[in-house]
Amino acid sequence: MKEGLVNWCPDCMTVLANEQVVSCCCERCDSEVEKKELKQWYFKITDYADRLVDDLDKLPGWPDSVKTIQREWIGRSYGAEARFQVEEADWSIPVYTTRLDTIYGVTFIAIAPESKLAERLNVSDEKRTEIDAYKSAAMLKNDIDRGNDTVEKTGVFSGLYATNPFSGARVPIWIADYVLAQYGTGAVMGVPFNDMRDKAFAEKYDLPIQQILTTADGSEVKEGEVISIANGVTVNSGRFSDMSSKEAIDSMAAFAEEGKFGKKTKQFKLHDWLISRQRYWGTPIPIIHCDKCGQVPVPESSLPIELPIISDYLPKGRSPLADVDEFINVKCPTCGGDAKRDADTMDTFVCSSWYHLRYADPNNGSAPFETDKANSWLPVDKYIGGITHATGHLLYFRFITKFLHDLKLIDFEEPAKELFNHGMVSDSSGQVMSKSRGNVVSPIELMEQRGVDVTRLAMYFTAPSDKEVLWSDAALVGVEKFLLNKVIGLPALYDASCSDLKSHFKQADLSSADWDFYTVLNQQLKRITDDSEKLQFNTVIAASMELSREIERATDITPALRNYSVRVLIQVLAPLIPHVAEEIWQTLGFKESIFKSQWPKVDDSALVSQTITMAVQINGKVRGQIDIAPDADSATALSAAKASESVVRHLDGKTVVKEIYIPGKILNIVVK
């Protein structure tokens, strides 16, 4: 539990974690978030920051986009801390910098107005009033206004000075709201020569700019424009002059460490996870506050704490549980005296970080789950969710998994091997449908009107699963026709009197036409199988439609083969239209559920057609087509091509320069 500036949503009347603030606004209700100084509970996710970054490399099954977003959100940077002694005081101001090599260019120190360092400055009363006024004004601005780098930078001079530990130079100490209190040390060294922001500030307040770098590659040097570490060479930097930036950083850090005024460090943008919420729906925080004993955890034997049933859940600015006396007032587990429960509940993202473990052991009455059971079922093989959760749920999910692993409750460190980001579904007005927005209405209406299977099929068919779907009822028409006219009619194409349930056929046993059909069937089955694995259901459905037409037209084939093709089609469609498929399966005469049947196996010996239609190009333009065996030799292909009238016409009067023949692909004749 710690005191700090927290995000407060005035509409939801609760605090929020950083991850729940989107562009300064509450992710649920879009109200502008305020800053409040409150004492709240946090999970120390920052202790896991390094592992959360490093282990991303162990997740080949996660999309790069999500990994990049997480990496940037955690925001690890390597740099150094250096301390600037405050004049006529017994303390020093620490600053964090990734560019220690520029420290000879420091012409001022800037401290964030909310920083504790600003309070600590021993300034005159007059200055204190000025600084306080500046701080209040800064805190009233929202982060967007403050964070916008086009906005003019402002600050207040404290009247105090500090000493550069490297150069001994005397630099003024300023309070400036372009410095973030919650990152690094809350203070920065101002190097206007190698930083746009510092330059803008220095120009506004007439502070000097001092060159301390030049470029290794001889490119133009401009004040304020950053010279990269790879390209920097130090100048005017005392004994560290004329070094590469890299070299300078290393030897300066060593020097600072020796002199005990600095060292190499790293920083993260990630903050601790604020989990207290002033809401009803959430897990009660299992802490009892006792005047005598302080914060006492609820003993394990009394867990879990169940929410009391109440009638008024509306937010009032404090937890609704705070007003439930019989819940709040308890005896202290340590001393037995009167005490009170913590009234807040946990962020619901806490629950979604571990609930999957409970599925492995749902009836366990004495513990959340048994380690052996969790280990045997998990981690999750394929986790499907929206990319909107990249920095929220998906980060917490990984963090809690690592934490439980460290407690030896589970033996894996990552919750999901594979992650698939599905697209969002927007309603016809373009609003993204989401649980928190509560506009997930249209599919429910649709399911009532047209049935669940039609709705599912329409959703899958409209767009590939990773793309956004703009919902429109027109998408329903085609799939509904397919379902009603083709799929429902499948039993009519099935010869129930044929008891041969063969699923594998040999070329020698079939007529040429039957073998052709069997080949097409296997080609489509392969497409469907591969695309299903990739969750690309739109093409699965397209292939199923094609297959359905093939079956319909194959009236003369042997019944065992036709029956097999009908079974294949209904089996591959079953995951998409479970209700209809199950019913048809029964109609075909099967007693067991279709979902207990095996996914049909692709016959690899029947994937190559006997003849294919190949394009014939002259100078790269299609001029004719030939029907040919896929493995025919070039002479055969060439003579077949010369039987085509338009090929002959385009060859007329020309000299053949080159013939490119790729069996099974193309015949291209280059002429002059």
Place this chain on the structure above:
RNA sequence: GCGAGAAUGGCGGAAUUGGUAGACGCGCUAGAUUUAGGAUCUAGUGUUUCACGACGUGGGGGUUCAAGUCCCCCUUCUCGCACCA
């Protein structure tokens, strides 16, 4: 500003390793069937041209026998981060 992704008919979208661009569906056109409407079935449907053909995957260049696909530059859109020192 930085980072990531995308751009294909009237529309949603297909196209292993570069190899017939537009699969599948919607819409549209014509025909069949029907008392009519709906439904169903058949055929057609990138643009342009009488035709041969020409042109065509956001724009411009390049590599190649061959480019939606590979390389360079540009435009637009979506998403993420946003003074992180």
